[in-house]
Amino acid sequence: MEVTPRIHSIPAPTAFYTGPQAPNVFLVMDGGEGALIDSGFGDEQSVRARLEYLGERPDVKLRYIVLTHHHFDHSSGAHQIRQASGAQIVMHPQEERFLRDWQSDVPQDVDIPADQKAVAEQVQRFRQQAAEAAPDVPIADGGMLNVGGLTLEVVHTPGHTLGSICVYLREERALFTGDTALGLGTVAISPPPYGDMRLYLESLERLKGYDAALMLPGHGRAVQDVGRKLQELIDHRREREEQVLRLLADGKTSARSMLSAIYPELDRRIVPMALRQIEAHLAKLTEERRVEPAREGEWRLRG
Numbered sequence: 413m414e415v416t417p418r419i420h421s422i423p424a425p426t427a428f429y430t431g432p433q434a435p436n437v438f439l440v441m442d443g444g445e446g447a448l449i450d451s452g453f454g455d456e457q458s459v460r461a462r463l464e465y466l467g468e469r470p471d472v473k474l475r476y477i478v479l480t481h482h483h484f485d486h487s488s489g490a491h492q493i494r495q496a497s498g499a500q501i502v503m504h505p506q507e508e509r510f511l512r513d514w515q516s517d518v519p520q521d522v523d524i525p526a527d528q529k530a531v532a533e534q535v536q537r538f539r540q541q542a543a544e545a546a547p548d549v550p551i552a553d554g555g556m557l558n559v560g561g562l563t564l565e566v567v568h569t570p571g572h573t574l575g576s577i578c579v580y581l582r583e584e585r586a587l588f589t590g591d592t593a594l595g596l597g598t599v600a601i602s603p604p605p606y607g608d609m610r611l612y613l614e615s616l617e618r619l620k621g622y623d624a625a626l627m628l629p630g631h632g633r634a635v636q637d638v639g640r641k642l643q644e645l646i647d648h649r650r651e652r653e654e655q656v657l658r659l660l661a662d663g664k665t666s667a668r669s670m671l672s673a674i675y676p677e678l679d680r681r682i683v684p685m686a687l688r689q690i691e692a693h694l695a696k697l698t699e700e701r702r703v704e705p706a707r708e709g710e711w712r713l714r715g
């Protein structure tokens with residue numbers, strides 16, 4: 413699917429539990445070379461869809477598979493595509509230990525309810541596949557990758573995860589944002605050590621400086637008014653932070669006690685994710701010395 417002549421989106425049949433939130437995989441190509449931005453899922457159907465798309469372009473040699481972060485919806489197909497294409501996997505070094513540690517309870521993009529055994533097993537398979545996608549090329553902020561005559565600039569944008577990266581393609585004024593900025597809704601931010609709300613807001617502010625004309629997110633649609641979208645995401649978090657401060661002032665001292673006020677119609681399946689999100693705000697406010705921990709799992713405003 414053509415986004416621009418040099419940027420394509422490679423769809424795959426939707427994996428069973430993500431619905432409209434299926435991960436986006438983009439192919440950037442120029443002068444006989446190509447790079448994937450994220451790999452999508454590692455199930456047979458998804459990988460086959462991506463490889464067939466590449467197979468239809470035999471004149472394009474895939475050089476890189478750039479992973480925006482370690483989460484399995486973005487990374488579990490990467491190793492199989494590397495084996496089939498000879499491309500190198502590129503990732504920020506801070507992601508690698510989370511990628512490898514597939515049996516730990518590192519938060520992912522979807523929480524799986526304990527009673528959904530088949531889904532949980534599939535997720536474990538995805539995470540095991542993701543763990544095989546050890547990067548060939550570690551890349552940090554400011555790193556550049558050449559694809560034909562194009563230059564992909566890596567922007568380190570910690571927040572959703574600590575090693576999340578975005579990729580700026582100056583020649584197209586296109587910004588690939590992974591899960592740092594979505595085309596649909598807001599992304600989950602966990603408290604440290606997995607994510608960081610303070611760094612997340614700094615990352616969004618920084619992305620505004622890129623003057624991109626096209627945002628290509630890890631989930632959801634492409635966005636044209638990039639500056640406004642980024643500002644919307646920043647405003648949303650600022651409002652949520654104000655709400656957390658108000659609830660604290662009203663005597664709601666734990667993330668759990670704030671839950672129903674912040675998310676009145678919360679699906680029970682995403683309670684853990686919602687709690688982490690509130691805790692991420694509390695961790696940011698604690699670091700800024702605007703609140704302080706009280707008893708275990710409770711906070712209070714600093715006088």
Ligand SMILES: [Zn+2]
Binds near residue numbers: 521
């Ligand atoms: Zn994702």
Ligand SMILES: [Zn+2]
Binds near residue numbers: 481483520521572591
């Ligand atoms: Zn993610």
